[in-house]
Amino acid sequence: MPVVTFTSPTLHRDVRAYATAGDTHTLLSVAEKNGVKLPHDCRDGECGSCLIKVDYVEGKPKMGMALTEKEKDRLKEMGRITQAQIEDAEVRDIPPPYRLACQFVVRDEEIIVTFSGQPGEG
């Protein structure tokens, strides 16, 4: 079962969310379902306001490597991902540190999502 822990200075305490394995919800929708106010605007990988930092819990499988083309382009424009990190993700299953919550489809993994509460600042 996917387990997502949201952490942010905007939250009184960390929010731990259990998503349904096998569904295709984005991290943004998981946040909303759990009352976490993650900054967002377009919901379509264009504006970059849903930038988040993602850490993977040690010893758990890492499965967040499927970046959409939009997400790659936007993160590159924001200076939050390098071509080398994209190759690491796609070829070596090494996840990049920054993602867009509206493009990140939650799978069966355990992750920690950090955000500042300021749109586009991660």
Ligand code: FES
């Ligand atoms: S909400 Fe605009 S890129 Fe995610």
